[in-house]
Amino acid sequence: MPINTILCDIDGSLMRPSSGLYVDEEIAQKIIALEEKGMLVILNSARALSGVLPLSRQLKMDHFGGYVISCNGANIKDAKTNHTLFEYAIKQEDALDIWHTILNHQLIPGILQPDHMLALKMTEGYELDAKNCHIAYNLTKQPEESLKQAVWKCTASGTKADIDRVIFSLKEDLEKRFPVKVVRSTDTFVDIIDINVDKFRSSNQLLRQLYKSWDEVSAIGDGLADLECMKAASYAVAPANAQLAVLKVADQILPSCDENGCLVWLDELLRK
Structure with missing residues (x-):
């Protein structure tokens, strides 16, 4: 089954950790080019929602459609309609x-x-x-x-x-x-x-709601919170800076996030 969805961790994957709200413009333009070809983008981050929504707008997900998973899976929002699909709260x-x-x-x-x-x-x-x-x-x-x-x-x-x-x-x-x-x-x-929240559970719930399977997904991640998503995805990539357990399950190891290694992955997707 062809890949039509990318699931993207942010810090340590699309950008250096703690480096601001936006990815480098070259990365943004590659992702937008994928969206123009019909690729669905899901941002999957530990950040608070306010730390992910500006990036979703940089990537024009409010125009093309796409989804934002924030707080390690506690909130899932439709980037185009701004509608919250589901959330998990602590009492x-x-x-x-x-x-x-x-x-x-x-x-x-x-x-x-x-x-x-x-x-x-x-x-x-x-x-x-x-x-x-x-x-x-x-x-x-x-x-x-x-x-x-x-x-x-x-x-x-x-x-x-x-x-x-x-x-x-x-x-x-x-x-x-x-x-x-x-x-x-x-x-x-x-x-x-x-306790019911993690990146994988929320991603899985979203994909089921969208009638998609993991066979259609390529994922990028660097931390243990990304591990189950990496295992489930059809094609998983990790930057060289990723934790060892993540590197072990990756189908491809990219240059580090300091070198914008995700560009290698995005170029491959564009070629395919």
Whole structure:
């Protein structure tokens, strides 16, 4: 079955991690050329929605159609109609308990709602998130006063050394007490999402809703969160900077994201 859909991780795959809202223009033009030929584009990211929608517009997905999966699968939106197809939220009372649990592990807690992030204070990880996801941060010691919307994810941030020291105990503590899963997204940033959420489940649900199979999909990814999508896709590619487990399942290893290695993949798709 011919490939007619590309599933794209963003940070570490289409661009260098934490390098802003937009991909290099050469990459954008290649993806637009694929869309002009009928390719469906799905962006599949750990970023907050506000960090993915600007990229979808750069890629003209609001014109051609396409889908945005954000927060590691917590929200799925139609890029053309701006309609939310489905979302998975954490209960507000659980989010508050998770906040205090993160504090007990000496990390800085955060709670993501649709239009802003609550955080105790800014960290390097949160500074990068604010920049890359173009999201407003509300700093507070009393999150319950601002918790008025759906909770798409909770977060924990700190230095790499801080997170290295507590990540396993934090993960065990949270996953034992709450219906969540803990995903380390970067060296300085941890995502806590609903237990039913991950990139593969949300991608699979979207494809089923679109009456598509994985045989029609080519996927690019670099992290463990991308692994199951890579295994399921008809053709999977990974940049050289990807984690070892991802490199092992890739059908093709590209130059690193620092070298815009995804261009090799996009050129192959255009030729085919």
